[in-house]
Amino acid sequence: MNPSAPGWIDKFGSLVDNDQNYHTDYEVLYATLKHMGFVYGINTYTPDFTMSELDLSEDEKAKINLLTALYGTFTLELGRKDFPLFLQTVFKFYQDLEVGNGSLFNRILSGTKTSAQLEKLINSRVYLEDNPISKTFSSFITNSLLFIDVLLFRRYTKNPKNIREHAKRLEYLTINITYHALNSKKKNKSDERLAQLFASSLTFIDSQANKFDGLYRDHLLKNESIWENRYFLDIACLTVWEDQSLEYRESEFICALGRDLGFDETHIKKSIREVQDFFSAHMQAVPFLKDTNLALQLHDSMSKIVNKLILRNSKRLQKELTESKELVFLISKATVKDLTPEERKKVQNQLIDIFKSIPSLAIFMLPGGAVLLPLFIKLIPKLLPSSFDENRIEK
Structure with a gap:
């Protein structure tokens, strides 16, 4: 499955229908999403059933994990799997949430299929900027507050009224919690980048227009959603632990916040320990811990893009040539005996693929062809061989 190519959601639907690891309750789903880093806004894994031959980028993992979280929430509330109904429901959810602006929805609604x-829409939610240049220059390309979408969707399945107002409330609480968590410690450069990452990920409120004051505590004391409160506590633990230490003031802040949210000391310590374990295992993947200047950042971003394109297209070409060996065998066989209907169909399909490969190979061999080929795939998807389509659903 390739989340950067059209058809990936339909492919996801075909894979998840065959997945036997069905989440029995929201506790299991939340723990899984936290283990993959999605709750923390740092995506390191994707579910086993979506395993791909491709080396997925962080934003691609975020797309898969967001859809996994939304669908997992939907199936738990519905009590069964129904992917077509889920697509309709989640799309209506984002419409009611008024994500983006009118021009965005005009572009989205120009499609024919709900999945397309x-x-x-998911692409617009994952990226902080809708500009390829800004993505290249920014090391923070992925929305770190995507789990708020999941919390909102869970509420939406029960009560769709005033969903946007509730979204503003969740963002207000999240940004205030992180702000006060940062103020409980000595600040460093990674703290500033973490604050920038959270502020850039806001969708429903303007962080500059909402005061960072103590009023948020009154809202926390009245908040009754256990999963929203668990998310707030985990984000606070993430914020104070980014420097790999927990000082007295930080510990006091976390314990006081945990008590305000209704958790006992055992649960608070567990949240801190899980963040510690996550940092220990994935420290190199945490974007706000990287201290690089703009030139190195640009070089690193461009290198990753080019390397990813070359690697993916090389594998595709190798796969296409491997499949052609079977074609040679079948043609040789046809000279001495009749082929079965299935073999004749296979010859026909592979010959068509070979003919399609000619323009693909020509583009790939040009200077910079590895960069041009994904654009070619997007513009003329039907003229490419089957091995170039990771989102093809086998009938």
């Missing part, structure tokens, strides 16, 4: 429309 949702692909564009």
Whole structure:
């Protein structure tokens, strides 16, 4: 499955229908999403059933994990799997949430299939900027507050009224919690980048227009959603532990916050320990811990893009040539005996693939062809061989 190519949501639907690891309750789902880093806004894994031959980038993992979280929430509330109904529901959810602006939804609604429309919408939710240049220059390309979408969707399945107002409330509480968590410690450069990452990920409120004051505590004391409160506590633990230490003031802040949210000391310590374990295992993947200047950042971003394109297209070409060996065998066989209907169909399909490969190979061999080929795939997807389509659903 390739989350950067059209058709990935339909492919996801075909894979998740065959997945036997069904989440029995929200506790299991939340723990899984936290283990993958999605709750923390740092995506390191994707579910086993989505395993891909491709080396997925962080934003691609975020797309898969967001859809996994939304669908997992939907199936737990519905009590069964129904992917077509899920697509309709989650798309209506984002419409009612008024994500983006009118021009965005005009572009999305120009599609014919709900899954194709949702692909564009999720793409707009994952990226902080809708500009390829800004993505290249920014090391923070992925929305770190995507789990708020999941919390909102869970509420939406029960009560869709005033969903946007509730979204503003969740963002207000999250940004205030992180702000006060940062103020409980000595600040460093990674703290500033973490604050920038959270502020850039806000969708429903303007962080500059909302005061960082103590009023948020009154809202926390009245908040009754256990999963929203668990998310707030985990984000606070993430914020204070980014420097790999927990000082007295930080510990006091976390314990006081945990008590305000209704958790006992055992649960608070567990949240801290899980963040510690996550940092220990994935420290190199945490974007706000990287201290690089703009030139190195640009070089690193461009290198990753080019390397990813070359690696993916090389594997595709190798796969296409490997499949052609079977074609040679079948043609040789046809000279001495009749082929079965299935073999004749296979010869026909592979010959068509070979003919399609000619323009693909020509583009790939040009200077910079590895960069041009993904654009070619997007513009003329039907003229490419089957091995170039990771999102093809086998009938």
